[in-house]
Amino acid sequence: MTLSQDQYVIQLPSTPSATWTVNPRALAQQWLSKLDALLTRSSGDNDNDLDLTSLFHEECWWRDMLALDWDLRTLHTRPNISAYLRRNQPRAALSAFRLQHTGKFQPKLESPVEGLNWVSSMFFFESRAGRGEGVLRLTQDEATGEWKAYSVYTALQELKGAEEPLGPKRWEGTIESMPGGLGKGNWLERRKREKEFLDEEPVTLVIGAGQAGLNMGARLQSLGVSCLIVDRNERIGDNWRNRYRTLVTHDPCEFTHMAYLPFPKNWPQFTPKDKLADWFEAYAQIMELNVWLSTSVTSASYSDLTSSWTVTLTNLATNTTRTVHPRHLIWCTGHSGEPKIPTFPSQELFAGSIYHGSAHTDASQDPAVSGKNVVVVGTGNSGHDIAQNFYENGAASVTLLQRSGTYVITAEKGVFMMHEGLHDEHGPPTEEADLVAESLPLAVQFALNVHFTSKVAKAEKGVLDGLRKAGFELDFGVDGAGISRAYMTRGGGYYIDVGCSPLIVEGKIKVKCCPEGIRGFEEKSLLLKDGSKLAADVVVLATGYDNMRTTVRKVLGDKVADRCRDVWDLDEEGELNAMWRPSGHPGFWFMGGNLALCRIYSKFLALQIKAAEAGLVQ
Template identity: 70%
Template sequence: MATTLTGGNPHIIQLPSTPAASPPEARLIAQKWLTALQIQLSRPDTLKLSILFHAESWWRDMLALDWDMRTVHSSNEIEELLRKRQSQAQLQSFRLQDKGKFQPRWEQVVDGLSWVSSMFFFETAFGTGSGVLRLTQDQNDGKWKAYAVYTSLQELKGAEEPLGHRRPEGTTESMAGGLAGGTWIERRERQKEFLDSEPIVLVVGAGQAGLNMGARLQSLGLSCLIVDKNERVGDNWRNRYRTLVTHDPAEFTHMAYLPFPQNWPQFTPKDKLGDWFEAYASIMELNVWTQTSLTSAEYNDATAEWNVIVTRGNGAQRTLRPRHVVWCTGHSGEARVPRFPGQDSFQGTVYHGSQHRDASESDIRGKKVVVVGTGNSGHDIAQNYYENGADVTMLQRSGTYVITADKGVFIMHEGMHEDGGPPTEEADVVSESLPFPVQFALSVHMTKRIADVEKDTLDGLRRAGFQLDFGPDGAGIARAYYTAGGGYYIDVGCSRLIIDGKIKVKHSPKGIDGFGNRELLLADGSSLPADVVVLATGYDNMRTTVRKVLGDKVADRCADVWDLDHEGELRAMWRPSGHPGFWFFGGNLALCRIYSKFLALQIKAIESGLSTGRRQQQRATKI
């Protein structure tokens, strides 16, 4: 049952092969294994996991064992981690899920691989958690052993969120200080301005990352101020190009605590989403200062406190002293804007895709437009120009993965975040429960399945000269997103325009040589006439924005953000950044909902004395 890293391509693995016959009692198998694990964990000094784990197995942990996100591979590494952490973490009181889709079941995952899977619940010294086990049968002795285990801390003891039966009473008399402290609205006005206290956490950016983050922090009792440079909450979406809609379906893109109404459109127009963000901030009682920018920020290591100066819309400055800064300015950093010989003498218009608003704002009919880049933005901008009468050519240097919004995207979410699917909270646990290398390996099969369904579209693109790329391992969008943050297009109409020849494609593997007066000069010696050139060339590392706004002193202490580290977890995102009290947070709507919980718990653990915020330096003090 081999599961190995492939040389030259990190985090590419070979999935195991398993017997095909389905077991008679999935619950019996899962319960027997979980009971045996609990017995082993009750004596961590003498752990012997070879009887419970395959040699090539995985354990992914989010905060239950270590105040960080960890992936360990092989039974030896799992045993080593548990020996180090179990005496403090004290995983115990395991219980299988007993209802719904994720109770013990046998799954035929892909051809040649089946497993018994189940959600389970547990306690630790510090809180309660949820996990997922996946057991496969040993081909030699027939024993059921773990191929992959996931543990995630979901709540801290003594800091339970006020949800459901724990919701606040809401009457004036039940609030701290009673009527003397003012009515709800009077208190809100003082809270929003932080007239009586300092925020513990300063969140920079009021998009999906900042809003989800603020909601999670406040639910844990951590005062939080969100600042945003825009005029209104939601402008980070409203200010983008006119035709933009989300490329992910509604059931996948809910915000924390507040799902979309059931009559919400499957794909959300940008202005409608902006309005939702604004309503969300009000409903969730988030403290947001718009038209506010950071003037300076310095960290005091001795006091573990920031000194931040912000400038508000009226020009007034305010000094804040939060203990944490969460950087929610967008998944990407500064726009990557290349320069080419002759660009200054080009007689047309050149701009980066981040500056695109709408082609209808100028008389573009009949003009020749070249869009450099074939990711999501490049396609959307090319389509926008075509629909406004321009003659559009997309310049493609290397291949791009293409998946359609109306077919492939829904296949990706089958059985999980979909209409009539399991509760979002459970789907969130299960969707993140496999280590990224295993997710990528399974995505190879998913990508092939989607390609079969979308064969007509893909063949049409090939005939039109569009180069397709399914990734070095054929994992498609999953690997492209988590390792590169791009290199794909979720098709919402542009592919048909390319197939029909309405938008042209020019392939230039060696890129651009420079600009002529009215043309783009390519490295192969050819040229493209151009009145407008849009550089849809992507963005730098998120750390570059920190360097631009906060300076080298802060940025130099941070790690680079995104792509996978040696364990197979995302670098510096949703977890310690390298700089104390500084956190990077971003991603699509779903990831911001899911991982905001884990980042909020990390900050709460630090404020409660459980963690220092650095890997493997936690203290064992209880709340």
């Protein structure tokens, strides 16, 4: 049975009770030296040199981000890893492995869950194309006592000859050091021409100036790949600024930094949406991003002959057009971009208002809200936030209509437990935390999260018991893996509590569970398939968002969309479909996710584009 058929549910290994007198550095160094020697011998075409028996358990994992293949891959079991290395090591030529010797992630013995012990360490390596970092985790064989790899992570970090100008490699900045000297203008004069692309075509065109587009633009420009970002909004940050008035981020500050530019130390733990919007605006200016606002894509076609796009852009303010010919088009319109809006029988009979949650602004704007019965359909983050907003503005009654169970974790306790030791106030540098956070295959992360979710449930028992008593159906997900699985497979199905759960527990916001859903409408009520009805003046459909490919079809047409794969959920190996990696359409990329994922994976997508421009991708 494949991972996908088994819903990515695996059993973690059971290891001997490791003695804490083992020398983790010696074990890790010995193993890494053996791997280095083995891969060096197999950099040619001799398949017989790649016997992994002494280094890897039969049930083992290798997650690879561009180091061996120009894609995001997860390999499971020793035979599959061996075959993967045989195909790719002759080209990639991984070598020069060395351990991390400082900081939090030098070799150490860990017990991530009861019954499982491993030696873990960050390491560094080189390849023919670039340099990378990784994480190894060694477990002891129960029968023989040998320490072998349970999981290995390799992630390309830079390309040789195309290193980013960071730290000691930063640009000098004087006019004399700029190409062409003073004759090409000072910094400000050059920026004006660069932003308008008066002297060249953009190599990449990014559609959308939210966290995905801005992180993407910053990464590409740091790699020397010219990038134009376009957005329909009037201001950068409007994708957050125009959302409902009380919205704040549900992830803490240390987890949500942007690439290269972390939030100040006095930044609030959870960022109000308008403050985040202003930060985006400042970020684009500081990072010298080329953003055209009030601009939409009128048409786009791809030539397989020239490997380039012809894209017509329309300025919505002036009704003028410009045609550009980028080689790469990056779709950053948001993983939650295209509202999923269902319709129901007899909906036309309803005398009240019905709208999707994406159209919600603020209940205080309705002067008659105090006399209204509100039904919010859906119990994810948006549904809870909107219900809370109506209650706090005096609605006569607010009811959450729930069809299926929802995972609930509180921002007060569970969220901080989730980031403890990595993205927190006392954690390691963000770049190291990002590497370690992504270093395990998602199936292994899910298995570990079963234990974590149980731990959080004990810490939040009072809230969860209160929700159950109020009639709210909880769902801890497949195998009880909680929020990570829900996000990666469904893109939803959870609520990070920032205040609505206590209102439900106290009966201030009601819950109606009806798995069968909505039957139809009457003039002042919503009819349910279980035969009951809910009085309603306002119905908000917090029913989620469609696949990003749907937005592509709507804007760019069938010809482009038909060549793309569906986005999100997991493929057979356990990596996300089409996101941050080849989409199925040449020169077309999807970029999205929360703030942290956009920061982390914008690096890998930028490296793929830079490698393609350098002729490294076959």
